[in-house]
Amino acid sequence: MTVRHVKENPHKQGEDERVAYVLDTTNWGGYSSDATCVLKDSTGVNISETNLSGTIDTTGVLITSPLVIGLTAGEDYRLEFKWVYSGNTLEAWLDIEAEE
Numbered sequence: 001m002t003v004r005h006v007k008e009n010p011h012k013q014g015e016d017e018r019v020a021y022v023l024d025t026t027n028w029g030g031y032s033s034d035a036t037c038v039l040k041d042s043t044g045v046n047i048s049e050t051n052l053s054g055t056i057d058t059t060g061v062l063i064t065s066p067l068v069i070g071l072t073a074g075e076d077y078r079l080e081f082k083w084v085y086s087g088n089t090l091e092a093w094l095d096i097e098a099e100e
Contacts, residue, residue, distance in 0.1 A: 010076075010095040018053065018067045023081045023092060025061045034084040037065045042076045051077075058083075071098035 006023065013019050025031040037056050039048045054066040063081055071077060077096040082089065 004092050006092055006094040008094070010097045012097050012099055013068065013071055014099050015071050015073045017071075018069045020054070020057075020067050021065045021079055021094060023063045023065075023094075025063060025083060025085065025090075025092075028090050028092065029085050029088075030061050031058060031063060031083050032085045032087075034082075034089075035063045036082045037063075038080045038082075039068060040078045040080065044078075047077075068096065071096070073098050073100045 011021065035056050035058050037052065038046055039051050041047050051068060051070050052066040053069050056066055057064040063083060065079060068079065075098050077098065078093050079096060080091060080093040082091045
């Protein structure tokens, strides 16, 4: 069984910051294909369309999210990564706490 929650949690991000987060997939075995990223608010609603800017990037075992933008101070968010490795679909997430 794999641990899906990223160890370095929670991440703090200012409401005016624009941050791309990097996931090292080594702990899950690696990366083969099909990386996606979704940002959800504290109620689980997908807000990727308005709060992710740019495209996902993959280099070796690293998956880099689009820029996380436009967060509201005091709110919590969940950034989910999904990818395929060796025929298995895997998912991990990190928590983001928005600050002023």
